Amino acid sequence: MNDIDPTKRLSDRALSIARAKELLGGSDEASIELSSRRTGMSFQRTRMSADRTLMSIIRTALSLIGFGFTIYQFFGHMLETGTALRPHAPRNFGIALVGLGLVLLTLGIVYHVRYMQGLRAERRIMIGEGLVHGESHYPVSLTLITAGLLWLLGLLAIVSMTFNVSPFA
Numbered sequence: 001m002n003d004i005d006p007t008k009r010l011s012d013r014a015l016s017i018a019r020a021k022e023l024l025g026g027s028d029e030a031s032i033e034l035s036s037r038r039t040g041m042s043f044q045r046t047r048m049s050a051d052r053t054l055m056s057i058i059r060t061a062l063s064l065i066g067f068g069f070t071i072y073q074f075f076g077h078m079l080e081t082g083t084a085l086r087p088h089a090p091r092n093f094g095i096a097l098v099g100l101g102l103v104l105l106t107l108g109i110v111y112h113v114r115y116m117q118g119l120r121a122e123r124r125i126m127i128g129e130g131l132v133h134g135e136s137h138y139p140v141s142l143t144l145i146t147a148g149l150l151w152l153l154g155l156l157a158i159v160s161m162t163f164n165v166s167p168f169a
Helices: 007-013 017-024 029-080 089-127 142-163
Strands: none
Touching: 029 089, 029 142, 089 142
């Protein structure tokens, strides 16, 4: 593994405004300003792209959780009518699907949080070097909050299915 701190590695790669001026040939303030603004906007686009990736993971996890719970409910009612199914088959399959949805959602949340931490660290370094304007706000993602709430809902569903207790029993 690499023992170098990612923030230090990023700061070692970053150029200062003075170095950028030297490389560009001196006094082209307008192009440096435009470049700085474009770089700031690219951070926003990258952030929105990470949110879209998390949203696609949420959609997949929601489908798995919903389908697992539906199988549990539907085949559970069919067992009551005397269908020739093993008694715990619908519950086990439903729990497996809900569990798979929770694992996928957990991995998506962890990936998103780590990616955003790296993006914020790189942005801080570039702001410190004067390469990016730091006026834009970087709030907590509403997509991340939604993923956390869905994770809790999935956890409640799996507990309800496993122990046949409220809120979904």
